[in-house]
Amino acid sequence: MATESVPTVGALESDNKVAALERAKQHGWAEPIPYNYSTAEQSIGNAGPEPVWLSDSAKYEWTDEFGDVGPANASLEAELYHGEFIMKEGINVQAYKFDVDVNGPQKIHPVRDFDDAGLHPVMRENVRLCQYNTPTPIQCYCIPAVLQGYDVVGCAQTGSGKTAAYLIPILSKLMGKARQLAAPRPNPTTYNPLTDRVRAEPLVLIVCPTRELACQIFDEARRLCYRTMLRPCVAYGGAPSKNQREELEKGCDVLVATPGRLCDFMKQNKLLSLARLKFTVIDEADEMLQDDWEENMSLILGGDSNEDADHMYLLFSATFPKQARELAKNYMSDEYVRIKVGRVGSTHTNIKQNVVFVEDAAKKQALHDLVYSMPPGRTLIFVNNKREADLLDDYLYNMGLPSTSIHSDRTQREREDALRAFKIGTAPILVATGVTARGLDVSHVKHVINYDLPSSTHGGIHEYIHRIGRTARIGHEGIATSFYNSRNEDIGPDLVKILIESKQEVPDFLQEYVPETVTWEEDDSEEENAGSDGGAGTTPVAEETGFNADEPAGEATEPSGGW
Numbered sequence: 001m002a003t004e005s006v007p008t009v010g011a012l013e014s015d016n017k018v019a020a021l022e023r024a025k026q027h028g029w030a031e032p033i034p035y036n037y038s039t040a041e042q043s044i045g046n047a048g049p050e051p052v053w054l055s056d057s058a059k060y061e062w063t064d065e066f067g068d069v070g071p072a073n074a075s076l077e078a079e080l081y082h083g084e085f086i087m088k089e090g091i092n093v094q095a096y097k098f099d100v101d102v103n104g105p106q107k108i109h110p111v112r113d114f115d116d117a118g119l120h121p122v123m124r125e126n127v128r129l130c131q132y133n134t135p136t137p138i139q140c141y142c143i144p145a146v147l148q149g150y151d152v153v154g155c156a157q158t159g160s161g162k163t164a165a166y167l168i169p170i171l172s173k174l175m176g177k178a179r180q181l182a183a184p185r186p187n188p189t190t191y192n193p194l195t196d197r198v199r200a201e202p203l204v205l206i207v208c209p210t211r212e213l214a215c216q217i218f219d220e221a222r223r224l225c226y227r228t229m230l231r232p233c234v235a236y237g238g239a240p241s242k243n244q245r246e247e248l249e250k251g252c253d254v255l256v257a258t259p260g261r262l263c264d265f266m267k268q269n270k271l272l273s274l275a276r277l278k279f280t281v282i283d284e285a286d287e288m289l290q291d292d293w294e295e296n297m298s299l300i301l302g303g304d305s306n307e308d309a310d311h312m313y314l315l316f317s318a319t320f321p322k323q324a325r326e327l328a329k330n331y332m333s334d335e336y337v338r339i340k341v342g343r344v345g346s347t348h349t350n351i352k353q354n355v356v357f358v359e360d361a362a363k364k365q366a367l368h369d370l371v372y373s374m375p376p377g378r379t380l381i382f383v384n385n386k387r388e389a390d391l392l393d394d395y396l397y398n399m400g401l402p403s404t405s406i407h408s409d410r411t412q413r414e415r416e417d418a419l420r421a422f423k424i425g426t427a428p429i430l431v432a433t434g435v436t437a438r439g440l441d442v443s444h445v446k447h448v449i450n451y452d453l454p455s456s457t458h459g460g461i462h463e464y465i466h467r468i469g470r471t472a473r474i475g476h477e478g479i480a481t482s483f484y485n486s487r488n489e490d491i492g493p494d495l496v497k498i499l500i501e502s503k504q505e506v507p508d509f510l511q512e513y514v515p516e517t518v519t520w521e522e523d524d525s526e527e528e529n530a531g532s533d534g535g536a537g538t539t540p541v542a543e544e545t546g547f548n549a550d551e552p553a554g555e556a557t558e559p560s561g562g563w
């Protein structure tokens with residue numbers, strides 16, 4: 001979305017603009033909707049029926065009169081499970097023929113069916129409401145590993161259901177025990193904020209790097225906590241802390257948070273304590289274990305956090321450089337389980353990856369031509385800096401295309417509005433910087449365009465994997481097109497290896513990087529066996545199990561007693 005008042009980039013004459021708009025319309029694109037950045041903040045409170053901030057989204061409100069399971073709430077159910085932005089594409093099991101490598105002190109028997117997973121009945125019902133019919137490979141192994149009480153390091157491709165892989169077993173495990181374990185909370189029907197406020201003492205903490213991802217995980221938690229007393233909340237920067245604080249004061253069992261806001265809240269002893277934690281999850285763990293986050297992460301993982309042995313730690317990502325894996329071990333028990341779906345940092349064949357040679361000066365025209373070479377569809381365009389994101393958004397907008405943009409210099413109001421416009425399709429073209437888009441899960445993203453490829457000093461091939469993973473999620477198909485020129489030579493060799501590994505065409509201009517055999521520097525075949533370093537008497541088990549949903553169901557796994 002461009003501002004109404006910003007001068008046109010590229011100095012298009014108004015006649016040309018009209019013609020451009022007409023052309024875009026004829027091609028099937030919706031008309032671009034202007035967004036007034038100068039008044040966006042004032043629109044707070046006038047956003048219609050939608051919540052003003054994502055943190056205010058409705059959740060199941062439990063009262064003790066409910067007994068063991070709360071009654072259904074039709075309107076909330078409609079919002080949680082049938083909202084128009086919810087991914088309903090179903091899982092394409094054919095896309096999941098990966099070797100799954102599981103290392104740990106004990107053999108983990110995979111569950112092939114949610115019915116055999118030993119889930120709490122309410123969780124089983126919530127999984128059904130989510131329309132998750134078949135567990136994905138990471139879920140097949142992660143669910144039993146967590147139910148058996150192991151710390152887990154999970155690595156699986158983008159869009160492969162890692163969030164549910166940890167939320168389903170954690171919440172299921174807590175469902176029968178919430179009454180014993182959870183902190184007291186006020187009755188929501190008679191709640192008086194002046195007298196009834198409580199300190200939030202979550203049982204589950206999920207930390208992730210971006211605000212949008214935190215809201216997305218919170219949404220999944222809202223779905224999976226439905227009809228139970230487990231109360232999810234989210235804390236993230238940018239949005240006013242007042243709303244988030246007020247939610248915490250009503251009680252919180254599952255807290256999803258970005259590190260900055262979490263640390264602020266942790267410093268307010270009356271507001272939040274981590275002393276009751278039973279589970280800490282670090283999502284996008286390789287990102288979170290980078291130096292930039294070190295100060296915050298040591299406060300979060302140190303602080304007043306429950307240090308008892310009954311506190312489990314789980315780390316997940318689609319990419320996990322060896323250095324991050326080594327660091328991760330500092331937080332895990334000796335007997336952790338490591339689950340790898342395919343090679344760590346690999347992608348899947350469902351993304352058709354094209355790399356085209358385009359000099360910088362020709363990129364805008366190439367983008368224009370590319371957008372017109374395909375039917376209109378949700379398109380995510382990555383650039384390497386915020387200014388470029390603004391400029392490109394303006395350029396597309398002035399070409400009559402319904403675009404918007406998101407990056408870290410935008411206010412949270414603007415970020416939430418942009419993402420919403422992208423999701424509902426009023427702005428189906430989103431220009432983004434890489435960082436803001438990690439983990440984003442938006443249905444029907446047909447095309448990811450790397451207008452700028454990530455440089456090796458800013459995420460390199462791992463960043464590439466995360467970016468293209470915004471399409472072809474949960475086994476579906478999508479296209480990723482990357483503009484390449486001599487400035488991208490640093491990523492050339494790794495890019496070629498990824499293309500070969502995922503059975504994509506290597507263009508002529510990249511042939512010089514084709515290796516005789518594809519090997520990965522960080523190939524972890526030589527890696528330490530999870531759970532074997534220091535754990536006396538542990539027997540590492542490595543499984544090479546080509547996942548195939550047609551296989552007979554594996555042994556059912558009983559939930560372990562735990563606490």
Ligand SMILES: Nc1ncnc2c1ncn2[C@@H]1O[C@H](COP(=O)(O)OP(=O)(O)OP(=O)(O)O)[C@@H](O)[C@H]1O
Nearest residue numbers: 087091132134158159160161162163318439441474
């Ligand atoms: N078993 C399942 N069947 C169908 N859909 C599922 C299943 N599990 C999860 N999903 C859906 O798949 C989508 C992708 O899941 P999720 O965002 O957790 O992927 P991810 O592995 O964390 O990806 P990324 O690495 O990009 O963050 C979500 O919309 C989620 O609702």
